Amino acid sequence: MNKTKSVSIYEQLKQTLIKRKNELISPDELKKELFEKYGTNPNSIILSDYCYNRLNKGITFKNHLFIYLNRGMYKYIGENAPYSGFIYAYSKILAADQVVGSWVDGQASLSSNSSSELLENEKKIADDQLIKLFEEYMEILKFEMTVLGCAPTELRHLIGRIGEFFCAIHTKGQLAHVTNQHGFDVVSNNRRISVKTTAQQSGFVSLNINTLSEFDDIFVVQYFDGDFKILFYAPKEQLPNGRMYNNRLEISIALLKATMKKLHDGDIG
Numbered sequence: 063m064n065k066t067k068s069v070s071i072y073e074q075l076k077q078t079l080i081k082r083k084n085e086l087i088s089p090d091e092l093k094k095e096l097f098e099k100y101g102t103n104p105n106s107i108i109l110s111d112y113c114y115n116r117l118n119k120g121i122t123f124k125n126h127l128f129i130y131l132n133r134g135m136y137k138y139i140g141e142n143a144p145y146s147g148f149i150y151a152y153s154k155i156l157a158a159d160q161v162v163g164s165w166v167d168g169q170a171s172l173s174s175n176s177s178s179e180l181l182e183n184e185k186k187i188a189d190d191q192l193i194k195l196f197e198e199y200m201e202i203l204k205f206e207m208t209v210l211g212c213a214p215t216e217l218r219h220l221i222g223r224i225g226e227f228f229c230a231i232h233t234k235g236q237l238a239h240v241t242n243q244h245g246f247d248v249v250s251n252n253r254r255i256s257v258k259t260t261a262q263q264s265g266f267v268s269l270n271i272n273t274l275s276e277f278d279d280i281f282v283v284q285y286f287d288g289d290f291k292i293l294f295y296a297p298k299e300q301l302p303n304g305r306m307y308n309n310r311l312e313i314s315i316a317l318l319k320a321t322m323k324k325l326h327d328g329d330i331g
Contacts, residue, residue: 071107072125074100079127079138087128087136109136114143114170117151117162123172144168148191164191192237196227204288214261214285225259225283228290233281245276259283260293266304266312267293274298274311282318294318296325 069077074096079087093104110116113130117123128136129145139145149163149172163172203220206212214221226247230237235250246254256277258267267282280301282294293315294301302321304313 069100071096071102072112072127074102075109075112075127076141079140082138083140085138086131087138088134089136090134114139114145114165115147115149117149117172119151123170142168161191164194192227192230196224196231199224199227218261221261221285222257222259225285225290226257228259228283229255229257229281232292245273246278248281253278255279255281256298257281257283259285259290260315261285262315264315266314267318268307269304269311269313271306271309271311284315292322294322296322300325 075092078092078095078099079085087109089107089109092109093102093107096102096107097104108118109128110130111118111121112125112127113136114126114128116130125141126143126145127141128138129147130136130150144167145165146167147165148161149165149170150159151162152158153160163170165171199220203217203224206217206220207214226237229235230248230250233248233250233255235248235255238247238249245256247257248255254277256269256273256279258269258280260267260282261284263284263286269280278297280294280296280298281292284291284293300321301311302313302317304311304317306312
């Protein structure tokens with residue numbers, strides 16, 4: 063065991079991982095390696111302090127070696143990598159990670175109030191970040207369908223999330239700040255928008271009658287043949303009549319299309 067005290071943990075990490083670029087790294091195993099090689103106390107090694115995509119409280123955001131995947135797995139990409147992606151920080155107020163900046167081709171940009179301190183207030187996701195999310199989720203959707211052979215109707219959660227991104231981009235709005243926000247998904251011009259996404263060509267779109275008072279507008283997206291299209295977008299008062307089933311309002315896709323056409327043509331005031 064070489065108990066060299068003059069070598070910083072950052073340098074120890076670089077030297078130990080010099081031939082392991084793009085490998086997935088276990089923190090426990092790496093801490094053991096550094097202890098055996100340098101005598102470094104494992105408790106003093108916090109890999110998330112050296113990540114491109116995490117900003118820890120009290121840490122100067124300048125030494126980057128890893129991509130944080132989860133607590134038990136990191137990807138080593140080395141310093142000065144042409145990384146592109148979001149930067150996350152934990153918010154005590156929200157008890158969740160928040161986007162506080164981004165990397166584009168190795169250039170980092172933090173929100174104006176961020177340096178070595180965590181943002182404790184909610185941050186809006188910028189338009190370019192929403193577009194990037196939309197693009198990345200579309201790549202995942204394409205992989206699920208073309209490589210794994212999943213049908214769109216088997217990917218409801220994924221398609222639903224993409225529909226929310228699509229709505230936020232189209233309306234120049236923001237995603238609801240709280241995951242699973244009650245009743246609505248996007249806010250635009252102080253209007254709360256409930257987003258519904260369907261991969262069906264016929265059938266019904268279902269709304270929970272208990273949350274009808276929690277949103278102002280309804281935005282229905284239809285996924286078909288690799289594309290997302292607006293099926294219906296209007297104040298909820300202009301929804302066509304539907305049928306009630308188990309505390310849910312079901313409105314046919316055909317009727318939503320017809321009503322949207324009338325709204326566009328000015329036949330409905």
